Amino acid sequence: MQNIQDNEFDRLFKDKFAEAEITPPLNLWDKIDTQLSVKPKRAFPVYWMAAALAIAAVSLALLFPIQEQDHKVSLAATTATAPVINALPEVAASEAAKQKEIPLQIVSKPKTLKKDLVSLQPLALNPQPYGNDITVKQERLGLPMSVSSAADTLVLASINDIKQPVDQVIGENETRTENKGIRNMGDLINYVVDKVDKSDEKIIQFKTEDDNSSLVALNIGIIRFNTKKHK
Amino acid sequence: MKLTPPYTINDLMEGCKAGNRKMQELLYRQTSSKLLLVCMRYARDRMEAEDVLQLGYIKIFQKINEYRGDGSFEGWMRKVMVNCAIESYRKNLRTLNIVPIEEGYEQPSTGFDFSRLGMQDLLSLIQKLADGYRIVFNMYIIEGYSHKEISASLGISESASKSQLSRARAILKEEISKMEGSNYAKYTG
Numbered sequence: 118m119q120n121i122q123d124n125e126f127d128r129l130f131k132d133k134f135a136e137a138e139i140t141p142p143l144n145l146w147d148k149i150d151t152q153l154s155v156k157p158k159r160a161f162p163v164y165w166m167a168a169a170l171a172i173a174a175v176s177l178a179l180l181f182p183i184q185e186q187d188h189k190v191s192l193a194a195t196t197a198t199a200p201v202i203n204a205l206p207e208v209a210a211s212e213a214a215k216q217k218e219i220p221l222q223i224v225s226k227p228k229t230l231k232k233d234l235v236s237l238q239p240l241a242l243n244p245q246p247y248g249n250d251i252t253v254k255q256e257r258l259g260l261p262m263s264v265s266s267a268a269d270t271l272v273l274a275s276i277n278d279i280k281q282p283v284d285q286v287i288g289e290n291e292t293r294t295e296n297k298g299i300r301n302m303g304d305l306i307n308y309v310v311d312k313v314d315k316s317d318e319k320i321i322q323f324k325t326e327d328d329n330s331s332l333v334a335l336n337i338g339i340i341r342f343n344t345k346k347h348k
Numbered sequence: 349m350k351l352t353p354p355y356t357i358n359d360l361m362e363g364c365k366a367g368n369r370k371m372q373e374l375l376y377r378q379t380s381s382k383l384l385l386v387c388m389r390y391a392r393d394r395m396e397a398e399d400v401l402q403l404g405y406i407k408i409f410q411k412i413n414e415y416r417g418d419g420s421f422e423g424w425m426r427k428v429m430v431n432c433a434i435e436s437y438r439k440n441l442r443t444l445n446i447v448p449i450e451e452g453y454e455q456p457s458t459g460f461d462f463s464r465l466g467m468q469d470l471l472s473l474i475q476k477l478a479d480g481y482r483i484v485f486n487m488y489i490i491e492g493y494s495h496k497e498i499s500a501s502l503g504i505s506e507s508a509s510k511s512q513l514s515r516a517r518a519i520l521k522e523e524i525s526k527m528e529g530s531n532y533a534k535y536t537g
Binding site for chain 2: 121123126127130131133134137138139140141142145146148149150152153
C-alpha cells in the first residue's frame with residue numbers, strides 16, 4: 118500500500134464514493150419541513166422596539182403628569198425670548214412702528230440718521246437710554262404729521278438694520294436647543310431612537326421644542342406619518 | 349430512493365424556485381441519500397452529518413434562486429452542502445477535542461485486500477482522521493477543489509493545505525495497509 122501512486126490511491130477513493138449513498142432517517146424531512154415553515158427572524162426587532170418605546174412613552178406620560186407641569190414652568194423661563202426670536206421681520210417692524218419713542222428720537226437728530234439707526238437696536242431692547250431723550254420727545258409731540266411720515270421711511274430702513282441682530286439671536290437659540298440635553302420623555306426617546314435607528318425616517322420621533330413632547334413622526338412599516346417635513 | 353418518474357431534477361428545481369413545498373420534499377427524497385454521504389465524509393459522526401444535511405437543505409431551498417444554471421444542479425447542491433459542512437467544522441473548531449489518530453482504532457480484521465474494502469470501510473477511516481486532515485482530504489480528493497480554493501475557504505495557507513493532504517494520505521495508506529495485512533502484498537503481486 119505504501120508504494121501505491123498518489124493518483125491511483127486518490128482515484129480508488131473517489132470511485133468508491135462516486136455512486137454510494139446513505140439513506141437518511143425517515144423523520145429528517147419533517148425537521149426540515151418544520152424549519153422551512155418558520156419565518157426567518159429580523160436581524161433587529163424594529164417592530165418590537167417601536168412598540169416598546171410607544172408603550173413606555175405613554176405609560177410614563179400617564180405616571181408623571183405633575184412632573185411634566187413643573188417642566189412647563191421652568192421651560193417657560195428658558196424659552197422666554199422665543200416669541201421675539203421667532204418673530205418675522207414684518208412683525209418686528211410693526212411692533213417697532215407702534216413704539217412712538219423710536220421715530221421720535223430719530224427725528225430729533227435727522228442729520229446723523231444712519232448712525233442713529235444702528236444705535237436703535239440696543240435702544241429697543243434696553244429702555245434705559247430713553248431717559249435722556251424724554252424732553253425731546255415731549256417737544257416733538259406737537260408735530261405728529263411730519264413725524265409719522267418720517268417714521269415710515271425710518272422704520273423701513275431700520276428693518277434692514279434689525280435683521281442682522283435677529284438672525285444672530287436665532288442662531289444662538291439653535292445652538293442652545295442642541296445643547297439642552299434630555300429634558301423630557303420626548304427627548305429621551307429621540308435620543309435612544311437616534312442611537313439605534315440611523316435612517317432619516319426614524320421609527321418614532323417627538324417634537325420637543327415645547328415641553329409637551331408631541332409625536333411628529335412615526336414609521337413602523339404600514340403605519341407611517343410625518344407631520345414635519347424637515348426644513 | 350424512490351424516484352418520481354414524471355419529474356426530472358430540473359422540474360423539481362423549478363418547483364423549488366417557486367417555493368413549492370411538495371417539490372422541495374420530492375427533491376429531498378431524490379437527493380438526500382447522496383448528500384448524506386457527502387456530509388458523512390466531512391463530519392465526525394453520523395449525528396453531526398445529519399445536522400449538516402438538515403442545515404444544508406434549508407440553505408439549498410433558501411438560496412435556490414442563486415443557482416443560474418452554470419454547472420449541474422446536483423453539483424451546485426453538493427457545493428452548498430460542502431460549504432455547510434465546512435461552516436460547521438469551523439464553528440466547532442474551538443470546541444473540538446482532537447484525538448490523536450493512533451487512539452481508538454480497532455484492530456483491523458484480517459483478510460482484506462483493497463478491492464474488498466467497501467465504501468463503509470473507507471468512510472470510517474476518513475471519519476477517524478483529525479478534522480483538518482479529513483476536510484482537506486475530502487475537498488481535494490473527492491470534491492476536486494484546488495489547494496487555492498481550500499486555503500481560501502478554510503482560512504489556511506496553501507502550503508498548509510498541501511501538507512495536510514499528504515499527511516492525510518499517508519495516514520490512510522498506513523491504516524489500509526494494517527487492515528489488509530499480508531494479503532495486500534499478494535494482491536499487488
